[in-house]
Amino acid sequence: MASTVVGTLPADLDPPRLLSIAADLLDEITPRFVEGLGAPSAVDKGGNDFATELDLELERLLSARLSDATGIAVHGEEFGGPDVTSGTVWVVDPIDGTANYSAGLPLAGTLVALLHDGAPVLGLTWLPLFDRRYSAFVDGPVVCNGEELPPLRPTRLEDSMIAFGAFNVDSRGRYPGQWRVDILGQLSRRVSRLRLLGSTGIDMALCAAGNIGGAVCFGHHAWDNAAGAALVLAAGGEVTDLAGAPWTVSSPSMLVGAPGVHAELASIIAEVGPPEGRS
Numbered sequence: 001m002a003s004t005v006v007g008t009l010p011a012d013l014d015p016p017r018l019l020s021i022a023a024d025l026l027d028e029i030t031p032r033f034v035e036g037l038g039a040p041s042a043v044d045k046g047g048n049d050f051a052t053e054l055d056l057e058l059e060r061l062l063s064a065r066l067s068d069a070t071g072i073a074v075h076g077e078e079f080g081g082p083d084v085t086s087g088t089v090w091v092v093d094p095i096d097g098t099a100n101y102s103a104g105l106p107l108a109g110t111l112v113a114l115l116h117d118g119a120p121v122l123g124l125t126w127l128p129l130f131d132r133r134y135s136a137f138v139d140g141p142v143v144c145n146g147e148e149l150p151p152l153r154p155t156r157l158e159d160s161m162i163a164f165g166a167f168n169v170d171s172r173g174r175y176p177g178q179w180r181v182d183i184l185g186q187l188s189r190r191v192s193r194l195r196l197l198g199s200t201g202i203d204m205a206l207c208a209a210g211n212i213g214g215a216v217c218f219g220h221h222a223w224d225n226a227a228g229a230a231l232v233l234a235a236g237g238e239v240t241d242l243a244g245a246p247w248t249v250s251s252p253s254m255l256v257g258a259p260g261v262h263a264e265l266a267s268i269i270a271e272v273g274p275p276e277g278r279s
Contacts, residue, residue, distance in 0.1 A: 006138040006233060009088060009116050015137055019122050021069045022090075022112050023135055028065075029058055029110070030128045033095070037129065038104040052102055058094035058110070066090050072114070077223040084222045084249050085118040091249075093223035097199030106130060111201045113226035118249040123230025125205040134205045136234035142208050151236040152210055157264040160213025161193040163203035167218070174252055175218045175242070179275040183216065186268050200254075204228020207256050208235040214257025214265050216242070222249045229254065238262035242269055 009015055032054070039052035056078055063074040063081075067090075074090040075081030082089050090112065095101050097108035106129035113123040124135040136142040142149045164187070167180035188194060195212065197203055201224070203215035208231035217225065229239045229247055237258050241251040244266045257265050 006119055006121070009114075009121055013088065015114075015122060018070055018072075018114060019124070019135060019137065022066065022114075022122075022124050023133070025062060025065050025069070026110055026112065026124060026126045026133070029062060030126065033058065033110060033126075034128050037101060037106070037108075039102055052095065052098060055095045055098060059092060062092055062094060062110070062112070063090075066092070066112075075222065077221070084115055084226075088114070088116045088121075090114055091222045091226045093201065093227075096201035096224060097197075100198045105198075107197050107199050107202055109199065109201050109205075111223065111227040113222075113230055115222070115226055115249055120226055120230040120233065120249075123227035123234075125201050125227050125231060127202065127205065132205070134208065134231055136208070136231050138230050138233045140234040140236065142231055142235045144209060149209055149235065152208075152258040154259040155213055155261055157190050157192075157213065157261050159192055160258070160261050161195055161211070162187060162191045162261075162265070163195050163197055163206065163212055163215040165200070165203075165216055165218040166196070166198070175275050179272065180218065182272050183269055186272060187216075187265075190264070190268065200224040201228055204232055204254075204256060207237060207258070208232045210235070210258070213261040214255070216265065216269075217254040217256075218242070219254075220252045225249075225251075225254045228256065232256045240266065244270070 036054040039054045059076040059078045073082045076092040093111040101108035109127040114121040122137045169177040171177035206212045239247045242253040
């Protein structure tokens, strides 16, 4: 399996300092994140997607403080920003799992990643409703609540839980609903347990921590995927797109897994065949 390219910052930037600044700022917004659980939809983004007023508030606050403290521009889910494929840029998702969060479910968090020329350098996934704070440079280790986690060990799909991304059998687009259902069906025959958690950030953090063996993500947005890619790489996992190509911020999807599990997941997807022509 091809290896994902990782980012190397220019010599004048200090990665540990940048990670520390981002972690401190995430801690600062945590009380507001916790008290806002259950915030209603405020902005209809189309396609059954929406944002709450708190999404907007937290992104404004976090983006401004990150930029002021580091001198590095920020690209956020709600307000956009500079090109994420070149130069050094922060990527922010103020509330990942917004539908869960708005419904009062605690399966949500805040994601921050630093990219250089489209490749991950470091990532942070803050899950304050579970009191879990994950951070890492891509060369490891993953740190959770101040403690280093052990690297991922090779394991088998049949012994693993797998997180699966959103799907609707009637959906269209790059990965039609029926193709997703076909993959889900094949996985159900091979995997120990399947989970649909509704938060890409949580899926990736749990994989990096070794709680689940892998995750299938059909989305392509940098703010959803970059932080998790950094964490899984730091843990010694594999990160590609669904076709097995190395993951970059421009990839159309993401497939992550522990050694061994990722290869089995990629094999199942290949057996199902390409998504083109499915309905």
